[in-house]
Amino acid sequence: MAVELWNRVNVPFPSAVSAVRVPFTAQTAADVETLLTERGNVLKLLRSEMLQTEVRLLYELLYVLNNSYRGNKTFKALKQVEQCVNRLKNMKLDAALQELSDLCPNRIQRQLSIKDGQCVVPSQPTLEWICLKVLGAARLTSCTLRRCSRAFTLAKQQMKWEEFVILNVVITSMLSRLWVIFRGVLLALSGLYRQLLELLRDVARVQPMPFLTDFSLPADLAQFLGPSDALLLTKPAAHSRARQEKKQAAKKTCMQKRKLKEDLGVAVIRGVGLAADRKSFFKLCRTFTEGKSTPKQTSRADRRHEFQKQVREAASFSHVEIRVDEMIRWCKSQRMGKEKRLLTFLQLKCRQMKCLEAAGYNVQRKLQTFKKEACWASSPEGSAPKTLRSLASRRRVHGRIRFHTLRRFMMRGGVKRKEQAGRQTRARLSGDDQRSGTAREATCRSTVTHDDIDDIFASAGL
Incomplete structure (x- = not known):
């Protein structure tokens, strides 16, 4: 089966003259200027740093996931996106558009050609060849959009x-950005193809040199892509129209509201006395403020009371564990984080006591204490039981005790060193003072040692 000409990676360049001289008018100059603008839009998107970054990210992901993620469907879909991007690169559309820019006259040449009446523009074979490139790029871009989706x-x-x-999360964010960029490329290609056809008609009418004999160029890119992909080309216009209609409707409603405003100076006649109206208003407010609760709060309170009743009636830790597990799931569904954390801690404790109960130990006293803890954890109000106080506070208290003890030791060590230095200076003055200083030093050492031993035992709780 022969491949269509637009579907080839390397479309053969026509062996004909690339530029011809045609009559040049202001309309032709405007067409050439619009064509160059659309070409610049396409090249800006194709050479944008954002697109290059996303393509590099796609390559890096495929390289990293090549071995561990190979059999996954998402990985295979990413490989298809990579194939479309690579083929779009290999067709060298940017080089063809750059050649089109070189063949078209610049701004100064267009101004001089309008005065002269003639100008050199791309020939019909060159324009048809670029149209084929644009058609192939549009089909590849629409295919890339489908693969990204x-x-x-x-x-x-x-x-x-x-x-x-x-x-x-990384893959979806990357694919969404790629989809937006390639959709912009498709819209830019649609505008470029439209301007190419307009210039092609003018050139073919003056210098006819047909290059495509077996293939006729479609009148519009939406007709070439089909109805499913044509929606991508018409969606922004629909959005802009809808927004304009909404703005106009909002303006109309605002104007109507301004017209219908009442005069605040007009007196309002009431049939009921002011005092009676105030009394009814205060009664209505009192009914709303006194003892009224939302249905959600009522259902939560009922569920807590039911759980507390079931826990009090439980005869063993096995039954309590079942009730606690049900309450944890309910707290998770109601987004009650504090209650869920407390009950999860109690669930671990319940499992330990359950093992002791299965081993034959008497845990009835522990069971009564545990029931009180579970009832408090379901609605944590007031002071917590002693057994539920966090170990972190105890550790902080122990840390403070150790720090103060260490600081006392350091201070006493510094005082002791100062006393030793003073005794050494006095020992140089007299030998008798040295002996008495040595006796006092021994006495101080013994007292400090005893104090240190007492502090150590006190910090250990003995």
Whole structure:
């Protein structure tokens, strides 16, 4: 099966003259200027740093996931996106558009050619060849958009299943940015193709040199892509129209409201006395403020009372564990974080006591204490039981005791060193003072040692 001419990676360049001289008018100059503007828009998107960054990120992800992620459907969809991007690069559309810019006259040449009446423009074979390039690029871009959408759907499905969550977040964000960029490229190609056809008609009418004999160029890019991809080309216009209609409707409603405003100076006649109206108003406010609660709060209170009743009626730690597990799931569904954390801690304690109960130990006293703790954890109000106080506070208290003890030791050590220095200076003056200083030093050492031993035992709680 022969491949269509626009679908080839390397479209053969026509072996004909690249530029011809045609009559040049102001309309032709405007067409050439618009063509160069559309060409600049396409090249700006194709050479943008954002697109190059996203493509490099795609390559890096495929390189990293090549071995561990190879059999995944999302990985296969990313490989298809990579194939479309590589083929779009290999067709060298940017080089063809750069050649078109070189063949078209610049601003100064257009101004002089309008006065002269003639100008050199790209020939019909060159314009038809560039049109084929644009058609192939548009088809590849629409294919890339479809592959990005499919890969995005697969990654989103995996996120719903909670599989590779962080990786799929990165993939979906990258695919969404690629989709937006390539959609912009497709819109720019549509405008470029329209301007190419207009210039091609003018050149073919003056210098006819047909290059495409077996293929006729479509009248519009939307007709070439089909109805499914044509929606991508018409969606921004629909959005802008809808926004304009909404703005106009909002303006109309604002104007009507301004016209319908009442005069605040007009007196309002009331049939009921002012005092009676105040009394009814205060009664209504009192009914809303006194003892009224929302249905959500009422249902939570009922569920807590039911749980506390079930816990009090439980005969063993096995039954209590079942009730606590149900309450934890309910707290998670109601987004009650504090109650869930307390009950989770009690669940671990309950499992330990359950093992002791299964081993034959008497745990009835522990069971009564545990019931009180579970009832308090379901609605933590007031002071917590002693057994539920966090170990962190105890550790902080022990840390403070150790720090103060260490500081006392250091201070006494510094005082002792000062006393020793003073005794050494006095010992140089007299030998008798040296002996008495030595006796006092021994006495101080013994007292300090005893004090240190007492402090150490006191910090240990003995």
